[in-house]
Amino acid sequence: MAGFVKSDFESQYRTGAETDWGYPNLVNGEERSEVGLNYIRAIYEPVLRTMWQEVLAEAFPIARTDDVLIIGCAYGWGCEIVEELTGANVVGVEVSDYVHAQKSGDDLADIDAAISAAGLDLAGTRAQQIRDKYHTPGPQITATVLQEDLLSEESRGRVADALGAKEPTIIVTEDIVSYMTDGEIDALVKGMDAYTEAVTKAHITRSNSRSTQRYLS
Numbered sequence: 001m002a003g004f005v006k007s008d009f010e011s012q013y014r015t016g017a018e019t020d021w022g023y024p025n026l027v028n029g030e031e032r033s034e035v036g037l038n039y040i041r042a043i044y045e046p047v048l049r050t051m052w053q054e055v056l057a058e059a060f061p062i063a064r065t066d067d068v069l070i071i072g073c074a075y076g077w078g079c080e081i082v083e084e085l086t087g088a089n090v091v092g093v094e095v096s097d098y099v100h101a102q103k104s105g106d107d108l109a110d111i112d113a114a115i116s117a118a119g120l121d122l123a124g125t126r127a128q129q130i131r132d133k134y135h136t137p138g139p140q141i142t143a144t145v146l147q148e149d150l151l152s153e154e155s156r157g158r159v160a161d162a163l164g165a166k167e168p169t170i171i172v173t174e175d176i177v178s179y180m181t182d183g184e185i186d187a188l189v190k191g192m193d194a195y196t197e198a199v200t201k202a203h204i205t206r207s208n209s210r211s212t213q214r215y216l217s
């Protein structure tokens with residue numbers, strides 16, 4: 001199971017980064033495209049925060065005594081948010097090699113690549129404004145994010161170890177099912193079904209601006 005590669009993050013996530021400053025401006029008298037940023041913390045941490053606030057208020061509560069497994073958490077920003085909002089014990093899993101290769105770096109190279117792609121000078125004022133607003137220093141992953149697919153007992157055992165030798169009480173896919181093939185979903189559900197029925201299992205999606213929740217039957 002491969003998960004997202006770089007181009008998936010680029011095609012699925014794109015936000016104009018300059019609208020606040022009276023975009024468009026010109027390069028050598030020519031109009032240029034707006035700098036577009038992809039999956040970066042400064043933009044998607046607030047999106048995940050709103051989504052999780054809605055999920056906790058409208059779909060299911062999470063108590064500080066819960067042990068939560070978040071599936072498809074990418075850099076684990078949602079794991080940090082759930083921990084902060086609920087005090088629960090949270091572990092994320094993310095299968096993508098790309099995410100794990102990026103985890104100890106920051107987002108500066110991606111931001112500079114987006115600035116250059118729009119034809120802007122990396123030494124210019126606008127480039128610095130964009131970095132000041134959107135760059136987050138430090139590693140991309142600070143939560144506990146394992147590269148596990150949950151398909152074997154060994155994989156589920158490593159998740160239990162990360163939770164402190166405990167099985168999760170809540171398992172949630174975090175906006176992943178609408179990006180997966182039927183075969184991938186079948187495999188994932190098999191992994192989730194290996195956990196007992198006492199465990200709350202849910203799929204969260206945010207296909208529109210507002211999150212919606214769907215539950216496994």
Ligand SMILES: C[S@@+](CC[C@H](N)C(=O)[O-])C[C@H]1O[C@@H](n2cnc3c(N)ncnc32)[C@H](O)[C@@H]1O
Nearest residue numbers: 003004072073074093094095096174175176188
């Ligand atoms: C659309 S992104 C969502 C990222 C993040 N959860 C969010 O809501 O911003 C879907 C993520 O799920 C991951 N993924 C896909 N299938 C997975 C699986 N079976 N187990 C864990 N992660 C998976 C992908 O690699 C990708 O990072």
